[in-house]
Amino acid sequence: MEHRIIAKNLADLYREAGNRFSELPAFATRKKELQWSPVSFGELYERGVNLATGLIELGVNARDHVGLFGDNRFEWILADYGVQLCGAADVPRGRDVTDAELVYIINHAEIKIAFLETTVLLGRVLKLKKDLPKLKEIVLLDSDFRAGDQYRSIDEIEHLGKKLRAKGDRRVEERIEGIKPDDLFTLIYTSGTTGKPKGVMLTHENMMSQVRGIPVELSCTDRVLSILPIWHIFERVFEIFTISCGVCTYYSSVRHLGMDLKNVEPTFMGSAPRLWESLYQKIRKNVKQAHPMRQLLFHTAYFLSRQYRNSSYFLTGKKLHLDPPSTLKHVLLAPFHALRWLIVLPVYGFFNVAVLEPVRMSAGGSLKATISGGGALPVEIDRFFNYIGIPVLEGYGMTETAPVIAVRLEDNIVIGTVGPTMQDTEVRITDIETGEVIYPNPALPHEGRGLRGEIRVKGPQVMKGYYRDPEQTEATIQNGWLRTGDLGMITFNNCLKILGRSKSTIVLLSGENLEPEPIEMRLTQSPYIEHCMVVGQDQKHIGALIVPNMEGFRDEGFQKQSLEELANDPEVRTIIHSEIKRIISVDNGYKRFELIHDFRLLEENFSNGEELTSLFKMKRHVITDKYQNLIDEMYHQESNEEV
Amino acid sequence: MEFTTQLLYPVDQILLAVMIFSIMFGMGSSLTVDDFKTVARYPRGILIGFLSQFGLMPFFAYGLAIFFNLPPAYAISLILIGCLPGGTTSNMFAYFARGSVALSIAMTTASTVMALLMMPILLEFYTAGFVSEISAELQTSGTGVEFVIPTGNIIGSLVLVLVPVMMGMFLRHKSPAWAKTAEDTAGFMGIIVIIYLIGTVFVRHTGLMLQTPYDIYLSAISVGLLGFLFGYWMSRLFKLSPIFQRAISLETGIQNGPIAFAIILLSFSEPYQSQMLWLAILYSSFIVISSSFITLYYRKVGKFDFEVFQNTTIHNRLFGEDYVSKYPEGYLPDRIKEDPSQGSNPGQIRSVGK
Numbered sequence: 001m002e003h004r005i006i007a008k009n010l011a012d013l014y015r016e017a018g019n020r021f022s023e024l025p026a027f028a029t030r031k032k033e034l035q036w037s038p039v040s041f042g043e044l045y046e047r048g049v050n051l052a053t054g055l056i057e058l059g060v061n062a063r064d065h066v067g068l069f070g071d072n073r074f075e076w077i078l079a080d081y082g083v084q085l086c087g088a089a090d091v092p093r094g095r096d097v098t099d100a101e102l103v104y105i106i107n108h109a110e111i112k113i114a115f116l117e118t119t120v121l122l123g124r125v126l127k128l129k130k131d132l133p134k135l136k137e138i139v140l141l142d143s144d145f146r147a148g149d150q151y152r153s154i155d156e157i158e159h160l161g162k163k164l165r166a167k168g169d170r171r172v173e174e175r176i177e178g179i180k181p182d183d184l185f186t187l188i189y190t191s192g193t194t195g196k197p198k199g200v201m202l203t204h205e206n207m208m209s210q211v212r213g214i215p216v217e218l219s220c221t222d223r224v225l226s227i228l229p230i231w232h233i234f235e236r237v238f239e240i241f242t243i244s245c246g247v248c249t250y251y252s253s254v255r256h257l258g259m260d261l262k263n264v265e266p267t268f269m270g271s272a273p274r275l276w277e278s279l280y281q282k283i284r285k286n287v288k289q290a291h292p293m294r295q296l297l298f299h300t301a302y303f304l305s306r307q308y309r310n311s312s313y314f315l316t317g318k319k320l321h322l323d324p325p326s327t328l329k330h331v332l333l334a335p336f337h338a339l340r341w342l343i344v345l346p347v348y349g350f351f352n353v354a355v356l357e358p359v360r361m362s363a364g365g366s367l368k369a370t371i372s373g374g375g376a377l378p379v380e381i382d383r384f385f386n387y388i389g390i391p392v393l394e395g396y397g398m399t400e401t402a403p404v405i406a407v408r409l410e411d412n413i414v415i416g417t418v419g420p421t422m423q424d425t426e427v428r429i430t431d432i433e434t435g436e437v438i439y440p441n442p443a444l445p446h447e448g449r450g451l452r453g454e455i456r457v458k459g460p461q462v463m464k465g466y467y468r469d470p471e472q473t474e475a476t477i478q479n480g481w482l483r484t485g486d487l488g489m490i491t492f493n494n495c496l497k498i499l500g501r502s503k504s505t506i507v508l509l510s511g512e513n514l515e516p517e518p519i520e521m522r523l524t525q526s527p528y529i530e531h532c533m534v535v536g537q538d539q540k541h542i543g544a545l546i547v548p549n550m551e552g553f554r555d556e557g558f559q560k561q562s563l564e565e566l567a568n569d570p571e572v573r574t575i576i577h578s579e580i581k582r583i584i585s586v587d588n589g590y591k592r593f594e595l596i597h598d599f600r601l602l603e604e605n606f607s608n609g610e611e612l613t614s615l616f617k618m619k620r621h622v623i624t625d626k627y628q629n630l631i632d633e634m635y636h637q638e639s640n641e642e643v
Numbered sequence: 644m645e646f647t648t649q650l651l652y653p654v655d656q657i658l659l660a661v662m663i664f665s666i667m668f669g670m671g672s673s674l675t676v677d678d679f680k681t682v683a684r685y686p687r688g689i690l691i692g693f694l695s696q697f698g699l700m701p702f703f704a705y706g707l708a709i710f711f712n713l714p715p716a717y718a719i720s721l722i723l724i725g726c727l728p729g730g731t732t733s734n735m736f737a738y739f740a741r742g743s744v745a746l747s748i749a750m751t752t753a754s755t756v757m758a759l760l761m762m763p764i765l766l767e768f769y770t771a772g773f774v775s776e777i778s779a780e781l782q783t784s785g786t787g788v789e790f791v792i793p794t795g796n797i798i799g800s801l802v803l804v805l806v807p808v809m810m811g812m813f814l815r816h817k818s819p820a821w822a823k824t825a826e827d828t829a830g831f832m833g834i835i836v837i838i839y840l841i842g843t844v845f846v847r848h849t850g851l852m853l854q855t856p857y858d859i860y861l862s863a864i865s866v867g868l869l870g871f872l873f874g875y876w877m878s879r880l881f882k883l884s885p886i887f888q889r890a891i892s893l894e895t896g897i898q899n900g901p902i903a904f905a906i907i908l909l910s911f912s913e914p915y916q917s918q919m920l921w922l923a924i925l926y927s928s929f930i931v932i933s934s935s936f937i938t939l940y941y942r943k944v945g946k947f948d949f950e951v952f953q954n955t956t957i958h959n960r961l962f963g964e965d966y967v968s969k970y971p972e973g974y975l976p977d978r979i980k981e982d983p984s985q986g987s988n989p990g991q992i993r994s995v996g997k
Contacts, residue, residue: 024970038962222954353738
């Protein structure tokens with residue numbers, strides 16, 4: 001049954017959801033472990049209309065930019081309702097925004113009125129006030145605080161609007177009618193992994209095309225757990241999608257995630273690879289600590305599941321095809337796989353029920369699917385969850401494409417790829433140097449499948465451009481084709497495979513090119529390594545900056561209080577050294593120039609908003625700048641040794 | 644059909660005994676004292692379950708025996724199977740069939756206790772005709788022995804079977820982690836031993852499989868299927884909610900096979916023992932297959948109302964017991980619209996066997 005609402009624009013969608021799902025819960029806020037407070041779609045819409053009326057009264061015009069600084073909470077959504085319903089666009093950013101970014105964004109987007117989540121944020125903005133000449137009004141989201149003389153509370157504006165509505169004010173309805181598909185609904189400043197913030201202009205049509213195209217079916221009886229930052233487009237698209245399906249979103253946090261998964265039993269969620277990595281480590285740790293009989297049961301179950309699923313993937317053509325598939329091989333192997341499938345099925349059935357189902361409970365037990373995005377999911381982890389029966393669908397996208405470009409489908413899981421492209425979306429693979437089209441190119445064998453190059457996208461989700469930056473816009477979008485800056489290829493089963501970020505490619509002195517991400521991903525699976533960044537641009541060999549994993553070493557009996565102590569322990573260095581040697585070795589399929597020659601342990605963890613983006617991606621230039629001395633030291637020492 | 648050799652060799656009998664012990668131990672490991680308290684929470688469901696387990700099933704077994712005109716030993720074995728209490732396997736099937744696991748566990752618990760009283764009465768009642776048939780046979784062959792249903796032995800075997808259950812419950816009380824392992828190991832061992840027994844019996848008595856008349860197969864398969872069918876319709880007739888209908892249906896059809904093995908081995912002698920065992924083996928093998936298919940079917944048809952039930956349960960869990968979920972007009976089909984279980988919280992226990 002298809003239940004999603006198809007609307008003209010976001011405001012129209014909110015109105016329609018308010019009518020159709022009026023008494024169902026739309027958003028739930030956690031008070032205590034088993035005490036959540038819901039707000040219904042009807043109530044949310046009504047309050048949104050009141051707020052919008054209040055905002056119009058305060059002088060917000062259609063197509064104005066309204067600042068929205070804060071993290072996941074109900075009032076964030078309420079503020080978004082208010083902004084959308086008065087025909088304006090919001091400019092969102094999380095609490096971790098820096099002062100410099102605040103000033104840049106507010107001035108660049110010409111924000112006159114801004115919502116701030118907390119008093120801390122309020123204090124910072126008030127201090128910066130002299131640098132923000134255009135900012136007229138500040139509204140505090142946290143309703144625990146009364147309005148002061150320099151700012152208003154969200155309740156106050158809602159109240160103002162309510163009075164006007166009672167008197168027959170219907171300006172909101174006029175504003176909704178006035179929204180065009182090409183109008184912005186949001187303007188998102190990306191700090192990205194390089195350079196100064198760029199304002200990505202996303203239109204109502206961008207978002208509506210996503211709502212239409214997301215290949216997941218949800219209905220009123222589903223539950224979505226929200227854990228990623230709402231101001232990021234990847235989380236936001238799912239929240240809007242869930243509104244269109246009448247699904248309740250439950251706001252969780254990293255701290256309560258384990259418990260909330262069990263209590264809310266979500267059926268769907270947007271997730272980042274980091275989440276699955278930590279859940280993977282947790283499950284493995286639990287298995288390791290269980291007594292031998294349980295370990296044996298788990299390993300048997302996992303083994304059987306692997307046999308069973310590999311055979312069914314083979315038989316249904318969902319195996320990853322990087323080379324042209326051979327019909328002869330398929331015909332020869334098919335009977336073997338059919339036989340294995342049949343033999344394993346009954347025993348697998350039992351183990352699936354008795355052993356794997358309880359493991360699935362660690363993710364709530366009811367997940368129909370979860371889309372992982374915001375970074376590459378390590379293949380081992382991808383496999384692990386799909387084998388134990390938690391369908392992790394890897395997606396691919398970027399803020400500039402609102403965000404989904406391609407996503408794996410529930411009934412067509414090809415592990416190692418990000419699935420087929422979204423509906424109405426075209427993807428090209430182009431030569432990095434010349435820009436020539438590699439795929440689809442009839443002149444090449446198999447139309448260019450299996451060949452790597454830069455990914456370019458054309459479709460209804462591609463942004464309008466960068467705000468007040470025609471130069472960057474032109475460099476990024478050419479004839480409607482958006483350059484993603486990512487490397488990829490189309491597999492022989494027509495799925496997109498991501499091969500790394502073309503901008504992060506390291507070119508060694510010898511001229512060898514290498515992608516750091518796969519190496520980093522393998523290393524961070526070690527229980528001893530929390531983060532790792534591979535360096536070596538224009539050097540002879542590659543090196544690595546490593547943040548040791550406190551917990552991993554604590555399990556080994558290292559009673560260190562801080563990372564600083566840990567990083568300076570020679571024994572820790574020895575362990576990590578052998579870990580690197582073991583993992584990144586020629587035996588494991590790495591080429592000689594991919595071996596890590598030296599590394600440095602960092603005394604400080606990477607933090608969100610500083611070295612990491614909100615989706616835990618490393619900002620390479622920030623880390624390189626910060627630890628330039630360590631990098632220099634690594635290569636300086638090396639050249640000394642050789643002298 | 645005659646058994647020229649013994650169906651089970653001593654080594655098989657030992658294996659079977661080990662299997663019975665470990666399965667019953669595993670069953671105990673999955674139970675807590677709270678499960679007995681749960682029984683009180685579902686009086687209606689338990690009563691209807693009781694009626695279908697001890698009312699319908701023995702009657703169907705008897706009816707099939709009469710209908711197919713089975714030889715008396717087979718008939719007695721079939722009736723014995725009909726009178727058995729439910730086993731833990733049904734809890735697992737109920738979980739995957741999107742039925743009420745709590746009700747399934749409660750029914751298993753209640754019926755196992757009730758079996759001590761009900762089994763001797765029911766056996767006495769339904770088997771009387773077949774027992775005199777065997778006795779008459781023995782009289783004419785001149786052995787002069789009278790065949791009786793050894794009621795004392797049956798109760799004795801039932802008590803004996805309950806000992807590992809108690810031990811399992813004690814383990815569960817002491818160490819839930821170990822109990823979980825015992826439960827899974829028992830399930831695994833159960834499968835291995837059943838596969839082994841069927842395998843060896845098949846290899847050793849290939850002829851037997853072919854010789855066994857079709858009506859024996861049919862009755863071994865039908866008794867479970869009739870249980871599924873009527874358990875479902877009976878609870879539907881009494882307007883129980885769909886999740887309870889599915890639980891009762893599976894609980895009725897799936898019997899505690901190992902208890903049958905124990906009773907046959909401990910209470911009956913050759914030549915009847917082998918015949919009775921053969922029917923019990925056939926039932927145990929086919930019931931796994933048929934309940935797998937039934938479960939897949941229930942899982943499919945029950946998807947929608949289970950999701951509604953689950954969502955409602957979670958709403959009540961998080962938003963308070965008084966919260967009422969109001970779905971849009973026309974979203975809920977009439978079938979479950981008026982169902983009280985969709986609005987109030989029956990507090991279903993989610994995890995497999997807890």
